[in-house]
Amino acid sequence: MQIRRPAWLMPMALFPWSGIARADFTHSMPQGVTPISHTVYDLHMLILGICVVTAALLYGVMFYSIFAHRKSKGAVAVQFHENTLVEVLWTVVPFLILVLMAVPATKAMIAMYDTSEAEVTIKVTGCQWKWQYEYLEDGIKFVSSLKTPSGQIDKGEAKAEHYLQEVDNPLVLPVGKKVRFLITAADVLHGWWVPDFGWKQDATPGFINEGWVRIDKPGTYRGQCAELCGRGHAFMPIVVEAKNEQDYRQWISEQKALLAARQDAAGKTNASGDLVQPAKIKAARE
Numbered sequence: 001m002q003i004r005r006p007a008w009l010m011p012m013a014l015f016p017w018s019g020i021a022r023a024d025f026t027h028s029m030p031q032g033v034t035p036i037s038h039t040v041y042d043l044h045m046l047i048l049g050i051c052v053v054t055a056a057l058l059y060g061v062m063f064y065s066i067f068a069h070r071k072s073k074g075a076v077a078v079q080f081h082e083n084t085l086v087e088v089l090w091t092v093v094p095f096l097i098l099v100l101m102a103v104p105a106t107k108a109m110i111a112m113y114d115t116s117e118a119e120v121t122i123k124v125t126g127c128q129w130k131w132q133y134e135y136l137e138d139g140i141k142f143v144s145s146l147k148t149p150s151g152q153i154d155k156g157e158a159k160a161e162h163y164l165q166e167v168d169n170p171l172v173l174p175v176g177k178k179v180r181f182l183i184t185a186a187d188v189l190h191g192w193w194v195p196d197f198g199w200k201q202d203a204t205p206g207f208i209n210e211g212w213v214r215i216d217k218p219g220t221y222r223g224q225c226a227e228l229c230g231r232g233h234a235f236m237p238i239v240v241e242a243k244n245e246q247d248y249r250q251w252i253s254e255q256k257a258l259l260a261a262r263q264d265a266a267g268k269t270n271a272s273g274d275l276v277q278p279a280k281i282k283a284a285r286e
């Protein structure tokens with residue numbers, strides 16, 4: 001939801017770290033709805049903490065030294081060029097700080113790529129300029145493309161709430177289950193990105209990249225293609241609807257019924273047309 005800000009606050013919006021630049025007035029990155037997004041958030045807070053403490057200590061010592069030992073008070077600089085102890089310290093201490101950061105960062109990376117023991121597998125294929133989703137266990141497959149009417153895009157009509165972030169067929173996922181994504185592309189590079197999931201993954205033709213989620217709570221999560229992929233790059237949004245187990249199973253059976261009805265209709269069309277159905281060939285031979 002957009003919040004109207006008074007005009008006097010506008011210059012402050014120029015500073016992205018002010019928090020005021022964000023429409024929802026939160027002061028940090030979003031926490032998201034998956035274990036990975038929580039891990040990434042915690043990592044961000046830890047690194048930020050280390051940076052703030054380091055900066056406070058260093059600038060504290062620096063400003064104190066400049067003030068307390070200024071020339072006007074008659075201070076004379078101490079000479080300690082090629083002092084082994086100092087040189088070892090200013091190498092070892094930053095090294096230890098980097099190790100302190102690298103351990104949790106590596107753990108987060110390993111967790112991101114651990115797609116083992118997934119309960120649902122979705123193949124995501126990017127193509128100019130839509131997404132195709134395939135439920136490998138359930139045999140469901142559909143294309144998801146932009147739903148925003150062209151009138152809103154280029155004819156000056158009033159823009160709806162989810163302008164350029166709405167699709168005809170959203171990806172439906174179960175809450176609380178580990179969902180593995182196999183991400184690829186059919187033409188050029190695309191990028192599958194839903195910020196609330198805490199990661200984005202390149203969709204590359206000829207390669208399969210992986211990612212996974214276990215969504216905490218039901219809801220609608222929106223994202224978009226994150227790799228400049230041509231003229232329609234801005235028009236291939238991602239919408240994920242997370243449903244609880246029961247609603248998800250119901251949706252799956254509805255989709256299967258729809259698929260069966262479509263196949264049935266296609267079969268009838270064929271039977272009355274030129275092509276002979278395999279079942280009929282078999283019957284004719286017997």
Ligand SMILES: [Cu+2]
Pocket residue numbers: 126189190191225226227228229233236
């Ligand atoms: Cu794209």
